[in-house]
Amino acid sequence: MALLEIKDLTVHFATEDGLVKAVDGVSYTVDRGQTLGIVGESGSGKSVSSMTVMGLTRAPNAHISGEILFDGQDLLQASDDELRKVRGDDVAMIFQDPLSSLHPFYKVGKQIAEAVRTHRDTSKAQAWDRAVEMLGLVGIPEPRRRADAYPHEFSGGMRQRAMIAMALANDPKLLIADEPTTALDVTVQAQILELIDRLQDEFDTAVVVITHDLGVVAETADDIAVMYAGRIVEKASADMIFHGPEHPYTWGLLRSIPRLDTPRDEELVPIAGRPPSLITLPGGCSFHPRCPYVRDAHRRTEPGLVPTDADPQHLVACLLDQGTRRRLWGQLEAGETPKEARALAMEDGEVELDTDVAEAGTEPGAAAARAMDTAQTAKEEEAG
Amino acid sequence: MAIFIIRRLLWSVVLLVFVTFLTFLIFVVLPSADPALLRAGRNPTPEIIASIRKTLGLDQPWYVQYFKYLRNLVLHFDFGYSYQNFLSVKETIFPRMPATISLALGGAVVWLLIGIPVGILSAVKRGTFIERFAMGAALVGISAPVYWLGLVSIYLFSTDIGKFPIFDATGNYANPWDDFGRWLSSLILPWIVLAVSFAAIYARFMRSNLIEVLDEDYIRTARAKGLVERRVILRHGVRSAITPIVTIFGLDLGILLGGAILTETVFNIPGIGRTAFDAIQKSDLPVVQGTVLIGATAIVLFNLIVDVLYGFIDPRVRY
Numbered sequence: 001m002a003l004l005e006i007k008d009l010t011v012h013f014a015t016e017d018g019l020v021k022a023v024d025g026v027s028y029t030v031d032r033g034q035t036l037g038i039v040g041e042s043g044s045g046k047s048v049s050s051m052t053v054m055g056l057t058r059a060p061n062a063h064i065s066g067e068i069l070f071d072g073q074d075l076l077q078a079s080d081d082e083l084r085k086v087r088g089d090d091v092a093m094i095f096q097d098p099l100s101s102l103h104p105f106y107k108v109g110k111q112i113a114e115a116v117r118t119h120r121d122t123s124k125a126q127a128w129d130r131a132v133e134m135l136g137l138v139g140i141p142e143p144r145r146r147a148d149a150y151p152h153e154f155s156g157g158m159r160q161r162a163m164i165a166m167a168l169a170n171d172p173k174l175l176i177a178d179e180p181t182t183a184l185d186v187t188v189q190a191q192i193l194e195l196i197d198r199l200q201d202e203f204d205t206a207v208v209v210i211t212h213d214l215g216v217v218a219e220t221a222d223d224i225a226v227m228y229a230g231r232i233v234e235k236a237s238a239d240m241i242f243h244g245p246e247h248p249y250t251w252g253l254l255r256s257i258p259r260l261d262t263p264r265d266e267e268l269v270p271i272a273g274r275p276p277s278l279i280t281l282p283g284g285c286s287f288h289p290r291c292p293y294v295r296d297a298h299r300r301t302e303p304g305l306v307p308t309d310a311d312p313q314h315l316v317a318c319l320l321d322q323g324t325r326r327r328l329w330g331q332l333e334a335g336e337t338p339k340e341a342r343a344l345a346m347e348d349g350e351v352e353l354d355t356d357v358a359e360a361g362t363e364p365g366a367a368a369a370r371a372m373d374t375a376q377t378a379k380e381e382e383a384g
Numbered sequence: 385m386a387i388f389i390i391r392r393l394l395w396s397v398v399l400l401v402f403v404t405f406l407t408f409l410i411f412v413v414l415p416s417a418d419p420a421l422l423r424a425g426r427n428p429t430p431e432i433i434a435s436i437r438k439t440l441g442l443d444q445p446w447y448v449q450y451f452k453y454l455r456n457l458v459l460h461f462d463f464g465y466s467y468q469n470f471l472s473v474k475e476t477i478f479p480r481m482p483a484t485i486s487l488a489l490g491g492a493v494v495w496l497l498i499g500i501p502v503g504i505l506s507a508v509k510r511g512t513f514i515e516r517f518a519m520g521a522a523l524v525g526i527s528a529p530v531y532w533l534g535l536v537s538i539y540l541f542s543t544d545i546g547k548f549p550i551f552d553a554t555g556n557y558a559n560p561w562d563d564f565g566r567w568l569s570s571l572i573l574p575w576i577v578l579a580v581s582f583a584a585i586y587a588r589f590m591r592s593n594l595i596e597v598l599d600e601d602y603i604r605t606a607r608a609k610g611l612v613e614r615r616v617i618l619r620h621g622v623r624s625a626i627t628p629i630v631t632i633f634g635l636d637l638g639i640l641l642g643g644a645i646l647t648e649t650v651f652n653i654p655g656i657g658r659t660a661f662d663a664i665q666k667s668d669l670p671v672v673q674g675t676v677l678i679g680a681t682a683i684v685l686f687n688l689i690v691d692v693l694y695g696f697i698d699p700r701v702r703y
Contacts, residue, residue: 054608056604056607056608080613084610084611084612085610086610087607087608087609087610088608088609088610088611089610092608093608095601095604095605095608097601100600100601100602101601101602101604101605102602102605103602103605103606103620103623103624104602104624104698104699104700105623105624105697105698105699114609114611115609115610118609118610118611119610150699150700152699152700163605166605166609
């Protein structure tokens with residue numbers, strides 16, 4: 001049995017502007033000791049989906065449905081108090097900004113000891129010893145002395161280490177790391193990732209790493225789920241995501257990060273446009289306004305998340321047929337731009353794609369979206 | 385820390401000297417009445433007035449007067465003598481301090497006990513009837529002037545003219561070591577009246593602080609640790625949200641210890657504020673100087689206490 005099994009999770013928030021569909025039918029599983037990377041832009045629902053596991057999105061205006069099975073128990077059905085007992089004990093979480101995530105007025109050791117004493121019936125001295133032990137374990141020198149310090153006396157990397165120490169103090173079965181390295185210096189990022197990886201082996205913890213940066217999960221994740229607009233658009237082993245990605249959004253993400261195994265002069269290609277509003281999602285495939293390979297039918301039909309022919313573990317939600325996807329990725333991998341890849345793929349005659357909507361602007365909706373985009377950019381430039 | 389305190393104390397002395405100078409200057413430039421004339425009684429002859437002027441030292445240039453005042457103050461801790469009755473200012477003012485201190489401290493206890501819990505409750509029960517009711521009441525409390533509220537409360541509850549005579553509220557003040565019961569019953573109404581607007585301000589301030597703090601990342605961390613909500617709110621939320629309250633509390637208390645003029649006047653409590661009020665009406669400069677000096681000292685001192693205290697409350701602050 002999987003440690004964590006999420007089935008058809010939806011999290012909608014009723015706001016003054018309308019219903020925000022932050023997570024819209026997401027399913028995934030995490031096995032014991034496994035690492036799952038959830039990748040996506042801001043607003044893709046990656047954080048909300050895992051905060052929901054912890055029950056941190058419970059609010060009067062939140063509508064949550066589906067199933068979150070943790071060790072066989074449905075956390076969505078659990079009472080607040082049952083959920084509280086799971087939080088910080090079986091499931092722990094670390095956050096993006098370690099400075100603002102630690103209480104400024106309490107000593108680091110005390111904050112870790114508090115986490116221990118919340119779930120274990122130990123004396124203050126024992127909890128303090130555990131805090132010191134954990135600080136040592138996460139590589140903080142002179143842990144007994146540093147436990148007595150305040151968060152502002154720590155460096156950024158040390159603060160995140162302290163957060164990790166706090167999260168792992170109760171030996172959780174699952175650790176959720178929400179953008180664990182985003183607020184850190186590049187040099188420290190790798191250390192923190194290595195630390196999580198090492199401790200995962202030691203504690204045999206399952207880890208869910210949430211990030212916008214594929215580079216972060218490249219080394220550590222077993223599986224990767226790519227999220228877009230509240231849904232998973234592609235899910236496969238990390239190896240597959242990096243070497244045989246099937247979804248145009250994943251291609252975009254891959255082409256927008258620098259890689260060591262490609263020529264250094266290779267240009268990075270940003271994904272055009274911006275993530276859609278979660279209140280008024282585009283019809284059909286929600287990626288279609290930004291997809292360079294869109295066909296007219298894609299604006300009306302919603303793609304389902306289905307396995308590819310080659311690999312039943314490789315799920316993708318794209319309406320292009322598999323042959324076309326292979327050809328397009330082949331061109332992109334060879335260093336062609338998306339536009340060139342389109343043209344080359346169409347030359348074969350087998351592939352039919354729309355005339356370049358990004359240039360012709362035939363579709364009123366797309367044109368309007370682009371106009372808004374331009375206005376937005378102009379506004380931002382003005383403000384900047 | 386010690387160096388910080390010593391430096392601040394030295395600056396305080398400079399500041400207080402400046403305050404006396406300013407008070408003196410205002411009196412010379414904008415005299416409300418001629419103290420000699422007020423002292424002389426009915427139908428005085430010019431000779432009498434001249435002799436009174438000489439006795440009070442008013443015939444000398446103002447800077448000589450000020451210099452003499454300052455010399456006596458600094459060298460002998462002598463606050464001078466009242467223009468009206470020649471009583472020592474020190475002996476006029478100091479016996480009145482217990483009344484003012486009783487009023488201020490008692491009022492502070494009342495407003496803290498009401499304002500802080502109401503603020504916390506309103507922040508936690510955000511969007512509910514409780515919050516709307518509490519904040520509506522706070523608005524009324526802030527809007528009600530102390531003198532009006534004082535008169536209404538006397539009209540309703542005081543034993544002499546009240547409709548429901550419960551408290552000996554007016555002119556019955558006694559020092560607690562002389563008659564504790566009388567001290568208590570004479571101060572209950574003034575405490576409540578004084579505390580109403582402060583409690584309202586503190587409740588609103590506490591509420592908005594706590595709402596802001598509860599949005600912080602470290603509150604999310606506290607919840608993620610699995611703490612019970614009560615501990616999240618009190619140990620993690622209120623601990624941060626109350627810090628700015630300490631600042632305004634120190635200042636408010638300092639100001640009130642210089643004399644709650646309106647409350648003391650309405651309830652006829654013989655405190656510093658009442659003394660200042662009378663002295664100003666009679667152009668009694670030495671007494672006014674004395675009350676101003678006491679008030680300024682209280683404010684300066686409490687400012688320093690707040691700053692020192694901050695170093696203990698917020699570990700990020702170091703001197």
